[in-house]
Amino acid sequence: MEELLEILSEVKPGVDFETEKELVDSGILDSMTIIQLVARLTDEYDIEITPMELVPENFNSAEAIYAMIQRLED
Amino acid sequence: MKNKDSENINKAEEKNISEETKKETDEMNENDEGLSGTENKPEKKRSKAFVYAGKFFRGLCFFLILALLLPILTYMFHPKNNTVEDGMKDQNAHGFYAEPANTIDTVIIGNSEAYSSFSPLEMWHSHGMTSYVSAQGAILMSEAYYILKEILKNQTPSVVVFETDVLFPLKSDDTLRDRTLNNVMENEMPLFKYHDNWKIFKMGQFFAPIKYTWQSFSRGQMVDPSTVPLETPELRLEDGKNEEYKNGVISPYIMMYLNKFVDLCREKNIELILVTIPNTLTSSKENHEAVHKYAEEKHIPHIDFGTHPEYANIDWTMDTRDGGVHLNTFGAKKISDYLGNYIKDHYDIPDRRNNKVLAKRWNNDYKKYQGYIRYKLKALEE
Amino acid sequence: MTYTSYLYFFGFAIIVYVMYLLFPIKHRWKVLLAGSCLFSIILDGFLSLCLFVTAFSSYFCALQLTKMQDDFNSAKKGLSKDEKKELKNKVTKQKKTVVAAAVIISLGILIVLKYTNFFLGTINGISAFFRAGFEIPLVGFVLPLGISYYTLQAIGYVVDTYRGKYRAETNPAKLLLFVSFFPQMTEGPIGRYDKLMPQLEQGHRYNNEDFTAGITLIFWGLFKKLVISDRASYIATDVFSDYNKYGSFVIILAMICYTIQLYTDFSGCIDIMSGTARIFGIRLEPNFRQPFFSKSVGEFWRRWHITLGTWFKDYVFYPVSLSKPFMKLSKASQNHMSKFMASIVPSSCALFVVWLGTGLWHGADIKYVLYGLYYFLIMILGTLFEPVFVKMFSKSKIDRRGRLMNSWAVLRTLLLVNMGMTMFKANTIGDFGAIIWRSFTNFSMNDLMYGTLFERGTDRHDFVVIAIGVIIMFIVAVLKEKGRDPLKSVSTGRIYIKWPVMIGLILAVLVLGAFGPHYGVVDNIYAQF
Structure with a gap:
């Protein structure tokens, strides 16, 4: 989780990722940023993220992203 | 599940409505809006039918208010006189409104061919017969039908002359379908036709009384003595320029209102005459033949100046104002002479010259007409 | 049969609704399906054929995809992990072939x-160039x-079944309804199967609120289309087709009018269609969210033609990146690059594909390609200079989120979008250049001073109506932006608010609408794409 928060603040500085629950719906993460994030995540966690996973529910909060990573790691 | 439940409730209630009407009137008053959320609570169940009835009643009220407002608006935007300034769209075609009741014995209806090719004043001069050309450029057949209906409100003509160029409007069936529907809506709901008059009306005009006073001195004819000759010395029917519309097919949307037009004449015991003026836009052997066939089927006389050029001997180097599309005043005189004779020979039309008051106005206008032609010709020479 | 014609309302929509009830x-x-089929046949027999082919190829391919997934x-x-992986790769390959087939058929018809x-x-041009x-x-x-x-809607459906988002529709008739549902057939919004299909197949009973909301929305759409858009269309068409006659003032006015026309035409039509669907108890996807309040071009495209944007995001941008x-x-x-560039370059390339696609989607013309690239360029420049802006703001101590900067951002976006619209309307890209050039160089107020401005088919009355209409739209948009949708409060509100507003709206359309014997029908701009 710590690692993820670090990546997040690297990709999009200046956002409080620990509390924000509407990253996508409120427009903090736009599609460009999501793609940058996904590129980092695939690298760091060695997972394959398909377009199928790119829905707001999976990216709205740090916890949601973390849950998605864990699901994909299995 | 939820749907089914409420459906059952509905049925149960429908039975109860009549029995419990009285008891629940009081409850009704207490319950205003927002009852829909309490659908499934049994204690409120009984009043639900009333909520529905109330909603239905309210909807009805809404449409009643609209239905009351519409005639008011229709009146507000309706032309207050038959002139353009007063909101009438095509002034020349609507001059008949100001003619004294039951004084027009022949009505001529058509498009630009009609207002170019017929001269009521010439027919008056040679035969003493009164007529009016109510024609609009590129008129739709449905509009022709509605205008005849409008004329018949105030006039009792014995003869209606219909110029058949209206049957070939050079448009696709889809366009004709849409336009005919628009036209019918506009005639049935005049607000749709005249709502735009807010642009030209002054304050007082919205509720002013409707009074038609504008009289057309030429009785709807467009008087134009200028000449632009046809390039070829002769107008041959097969020279029509619009290949796509030469095949003699009358669109169903035209046919529908042509039949209504014919039926209207029959119903009012009016003699109908179809007249075809040849022109370089819509004439073709097939188109003329199609009209002829229709006339034979319906037993309507058909005067075809295209197939029978000898009727009027139109000189296409002299008698057209735009190279063969429309006739000028000289062409119109030839056509009107033939038509006047034809009507006089075949139908019982009164000679209105005996009516002093009427004759005075018609004679004056004939003079005006001749003066106007002379003035125009002079202006053209200069 | 346009959505604003009498034929549509009186000859079609009402009959379908009564049958539905x-x-x-x-x-x-089934009534909706029959209505949709009839609608497409009235529009164009050839359309029905294309629709049919797309719907059924999508149906079979999607069914096949679900079956393959089930088999897998x-x-x-009971297979070992490696065997599983091998089988999965094999199945994925097969599934890819199927999805490709569906896309090629649907997209193929469109492309051809x-x-x-x-x-x-283009080939002829090259050939001429090289003689x-x-x-x-x-x-x-x-x-x-x-x-x-x-076509986009059908492709989205097949791709989603490929991704396993939902199972394929087993009833071909229902899928045909999904693809052809008449309110969204000619201008969208581009629907998603998982949101639309359940609403379509479930029968809806008459509901007072849906009915009122639907009628209000329809008349609000008619107000936008007939009262504002069709009046604004005359000056825009006139000036753009013969811009050499006009000075800068009229040209700029025409540019603004065209932007107004395009927005009211498209969003008005969407409102009419959403209202129609709403009466049937069906809610279509929103296609606009006050786009002219956007603070950046990127935001504009997330608020304008939303369903096209999300479609390109989900089915082009993400898969490509x-x-x-x-x-x-x-x-x-x-x-190989700095951290900053490394984060931008790949997504920019994907974005390029998206904007090329968006441009081409609007039309087969070099003008539309440039139109797409125009927005691409603005967005890339914005991202590239972002660090510079950040520095500037922190140095100058101007509050970037302050009121003044926000207004500037909105105004700037408005100008950029207006420019884009001009490119959209101009006949060729050369014309576009000339128009922009003229609007800056040919300064003249003559048209305003001599009143000749009002002789271009749009008279002073029209301008007054357009202005009032735009003000009303602006007020509605501000309220919506603040989360209070006035249209919604009309359909749920008290009678003394609801009735006057509804009656006012209906009468405004009847009296002020640009229809009747002296108006031609103005075709919907977005239906031509």
């Missing part, structure tokens, strides 16, 4: 009908209305 709940979707799921039980002449023209001495005659295909919308070549590019750039 007369049928048993279970069978009501049952076969993988829409772009053949563009390709041939190759050959010229391919152009073909006379007629582009059926709505093909650009339902996640595809293998792009992942490789992304890795390579991380190794």
